[in-house]
Amino acid sequence: MASLLRQIVAGPRMRHPEADLDLCYVTDNIIATSGPSSSYPQVAYRNPLKDLVKFLDSKHGSNWAIWEFRAEGTGYPDEEVYGRVKHYPWPDHHPPPFGLVPLIMASMRNWLQDKEAEGRVAVVHCKAGKGRSGTISCSYLISEEAWTAEDAMKRFTERRMRPGFGNGISIPSQLRTIRYVDRWTKNGKHYMERPAEIVELHVWGLRDGVKVAIESYVEEGKVIKKFHQFAKAEREVVRGSIRKEMGFADVAMEVMGKAKEKTKTMPKDAGDVVESQNGDVPKDTGTSGLNSVNSELQPGGGDVIFRPSERIVLPSSDINIDFERRNKSKYGGFTMVTSVAHVWFNTFFEGNGPEQSGKADDSGVFEIEWDAMDGIKGSSRKGTRAFDRMAVVWKTPAEEARRASVMVEEPGEGEPVKEMSSADWRKSDDLSQDFEKKLGLRADMAASAAVSRANSPGPSTGGSNAGDDVPDEIEGVKQHVPPTDENLLSGVTGDQRDTDVGQAEEATPKDDGEVSATAKKLKNPTTRSQAEECQ
Structure with a gap:
């Protein structure tokens, strides 16, 4: 046996x-x-x-x-x-x-x-x-x-x-x-271990009920620590909107590809959300490329910029962007985890450090499509689509890098090599905050209201009852209506309009200051999947 x-x-x-x-x-x-x-x-x-x-x-x-x-x-x-x-x-x-x-x-x-x-x-x-x-x-x-x-x-x-x-x-x-x-x-x-800072996160085709977290390694790499989880106030919708009222039935219909008639309201120019490297809008070829991915916007999706209210400084060059999508039942106080995905990248390598004799760029942009993300427990299974594509704007914080950067060279032949401390051999988990993430039902928790994993619980009760008016996770968030597609993709210029979702009134232009240099790289984001690098 x-x-x-x-x-x-x-x-x-x-x-x-x-x-x-x-x-x-x-x-x-x-x-x-x-x-x-x-x-x-x-x-x-x-x-x-x-x-x-x-x-x-x-x-x-x-x-x-x-x-x-x-x-x-x-x-x-x-x-x-x-x-x-x-x-x-x-x-x-x-x-x-x-x-x-x-x-x-x-x-x-x-x-x-x-x-x-x-x-x-x-x-x-x-x-x-x-x-x-x-x-x-x-x-x-x-x-x-x-x-x-x-x-x-x-x-x-x-x-x-x-x-x-x-x-x-x-x-x-x-x-x-x-x-x-x-x-x-x-x-x-040559490898330089140095701190990294997340400036902002651009997400195309974001679905409802998605929470986004920034993570990195601590304790010699044995533990994954969550350093920041974006809240509603840190989100800015730059195009489209994120559909409300995605209950279990709606999720099931999305999985089956049978969206309700009322949700089939995709703008004619939705293909403009993503450009190719030469700036041309890709045509619908019927292939599995990014444009065909955009067709899945039918159930509702918007383009969002996440800007942290406080600096997100990570202790190492290894960065994990973690996504989890939750949809709440309209009755019973349950939520269902319908998407789990994450991606790791290293700013030293994304900043061309090896090719520049160990002197990596001080800022950059990492881009990836949904299909190239890591799934659950190392599989390709991620659940329903949480977004179409994202771009992470990062930089090396000068003061922290000056204090904490370390050049890591491979020890020479015969030289002593440092060994890490072992984990407790008797335990069965790594104590990371995302240990054994999985899809399925969860009991609703009022503590998640600030980040709104799905639809926010009512303000007075901390939960939702049958008669509650359950607001969408980004309702009341500022919406940005850019005058040009170039401004949309750069995410740093254009008229800012403080509105509820679906309404607009003029405001003064906004200067993003420190992100202007790195955001230029987002004007013509590539449509090439990061998965191609792994073939």
């Missing part, structure tokens, strides 16, 4: 035929395995630690060591693997904090390429031995063995996955990190 459970859990991953364990040899000296366990109930469906150690001892004697990446805990004490384990943990289904990459690469290189110790192997594992383990395995082959990124990812898939069961590494943000590693390797392995 235990063997059957292990085969079911391993699923699409290859099992080693001789050991009958969920592991593979990526190369002759790199072994990728799912996380072993020495305690119940995990030992019933994961690799038993004693069996893994027995196999490694029989095949490699004392010439093996483990590199583990589990912020949720390894599931075994170090003593049970003779203390031969290196800890570089980060949360499941996410890319590594890039500051860990040079350390992990140097640590593995010193072990595997020690001329006085032939035949050594490195055993890498996370929970499933796929995403995090694959990212590090491929990064090592690229940075230390001179493999191309394509060859490294192909090899990992061939060795780790059963034929026809997809790629070994499939999470877009992890694939983006592998591209970062490739650029890092080709340009001298």
